[in-house]
Amino acid sequence: MGMDIGFEKGGFETAYANDIEKFAYNTIKKNKPDIQCDLGDITNITSSEILRRCDLKEGEADVVIGGPPCQSFSTAGKRKGFDDKRGIALLEFIRVIRDVRPKFFVFENVPGIKSMSKKQIGFYDRASMDKSKLSDDEKYGSLFKEILEEFDGLEGYEIDHDILNAADYGVPQKRKRFILIGSRVADPKKIFEEIREMAKFADPRVAAEEKKEPWKTLRDGLSGLVDEEKELTEFPSWGKYMKYIPRGVGGNWTDLPDELKKEAMGGAADSDDEKRKGKQGGRTGFFRRLGWDSPSPTLVTSPSQLGTCMCHPDEDRPLTVREYARLQGFPDDWEFVGSIPQKYRMIGEAVPVQLAEVIAATLIKNLRDNN
Numbered sequence: 123m124g125m126d127i128g129f130e131k132g133g134f135e136t137a138y139a140n141d142i143e144k145f146a147y148n149t150i151k152k153n154k155p156d157i158q159c160d161l162g163d164i165t166n167i168t169s170s171e172i173l174r175r176c177d178l179k180e181g182e183a184d185v186v187i188g189g190p191p192c193q194s195f196s197t198a199g200k201r202k203g204f205d206d207k208r209g210i211a212l213l214e215f216i217r218v219i220r221d222v223r224p225k226f227f228v229f230e231n232v233p234g235i236k237s238m239s240k241k242q243i244g245f246y247d248r249a250s251m252d253k254s255k256l257s258d259d260e261k262y263g264s265l266f267k268e269i270l271e272e273f274d275g276l277e278g279y280e281i282d283h284d285i286l287n288a289a290d291y292g293v294p295q296k297r298k299r300f301i302l303i304g305s306r307v308a309d310p311k312k313i314f315e316e317i318r319e320m321a322k323f324a325d326p327r328v329a330a331e332e333k334k335e336p337w338k339t340l341r342d343g344l345s346g347l348v349d350e351e352k353e354l355t356e357f358p359s360w361g362k363y364m365k366y367i368p369r370g371v372g373g374n375w376t377d378l379p380d381e382l383k384k385e386a387m388g389g390a391a392d393s394d395d396e397k398r399k400g401k402q403g404g405r406t407g408f409f410r411r412l413g414w415d416s417p418s419p420t421l422v423t424s425p426s427q428l429g430t431c432m433c434h435p436d437e438d439r440p441l442t443v444r445e446y447a448r449l450q451g452f453p454d455d456w457e458f459v460g461s462i463p464q465k466y467r468m469i470g471e472a473v474p475v476q477l478a479e480v481i482a483a484t485l486i487k488n489l490r491d492n493n
Contacts, residue, residue, distance in 0.1 A: 134184065137158060139159045139160075140164050145459055147159060152457050184226065186219055186228075188229065189215070213272065219279075219304070226485050228302070230302075231300045240268065282303060283300065283302035286299055288474040292338055297474060299473060320480050323337050339416055339417060343449050347454070353444065354441070354443065366378050367433070369411070371435075372414075407429050408429055412441075413435055423466060450469050451474050
């Protein structure tokens with residue numbers, strides 16, 4: 123509901139919501155008991171039923187927002203796309219738009235969706251291949267091209283897309299999201315120009331030059347938070363190494379004493395595999411401690427995974443559920459229903475509230491300008 127809260131702050135009213143997960147549905151009903159909400163697979167819910175529940179006719183809805191599960195498209199996942207059943211949610215999203223005919227629609231996903239190929243090839247295999255021999259389906263972006271064709275098939279809509287960094291909009295988190303906007307009442311290219319103009323923050327290295335404020339930091343994001351319950355998961359046994367990572371300023375496995383790096387990282391520290399040697403990348407998520415004076419990195423669905431560790435700046439523990447929620451812009455009184463892992467997942471998969479609010483406010487302006 124991060125996107126929904128942001129759209130409400132931007133001037134819209136939530137009329138209908140759907141989620142396939144019971145804990146997410148229960149969270150929506152706990153916080154928004156009066157909105158129409160369905161628990162279940164959207165494939166089994168007709169567009170006519172959605173309109174009936176909202177007391178709306180075709181063409182009356184202002185906006186439909188959403189996006190399929192990120193696991194189908196994320197660069198961190200297996201990138202199976204439409205071969206993964208969860209990828210079909212995209213087609214259902216398009217079906218609802220086609221039937222409901224909103225004035226706008228907003229589709230969000232991970233930035234990796236743009237480079238995804240229809241035929242999966244492992245990273246290291248691809249790195250060693252002759253690129254001229256790749257088939258069309260094996261080339262980066264081939265699946266994205268197919269996705270755009272699906273959206274282009276929506277009669278009467280113009281579409282445009284961009285990758286936005288939530289930190290540029292006052293979110294204390296460097297989190298990039300792919301945003302696609304469709305409209306049948308305004309020019310989406312103009313809408314994106316206006317959204318980019320509303321980016322009042324920038325990387326501190328260029329903020330003064332661009333006449334913007336420096337990105338908000340973790341300190342800014344967590345300031346004044348009262349977190350008496352401290353709901354959190356625990357680090358597994360490898361958490362014993364976190365005490366060696368510098369406190370306050372942030373760091374990762376590269377800050378471990380040399381004699382502990384191999385012990386802590388195991389096979390990930392180095393490799394004799396010719397395909398992989400020297401190509402492991404920075405691995406900055408391993409044994410990562412956050413710094414107070416920088417934005418948080420992208421929040422993932424669990425802060426206690428080795429490769430995407432989200433350790434508190436001063437304490438040897440993951441960020442709490444409430445700290446997670448703060449960094450995504452959820453109100454402090456927003457109640458998450460479910461187990462602790464489920465709460466992290468809901469927050470990690472959400473769209474930052476402030477980013478959604480900017481998008482919503484821009485759509486409201488264009489809606490009024492074109493009425």
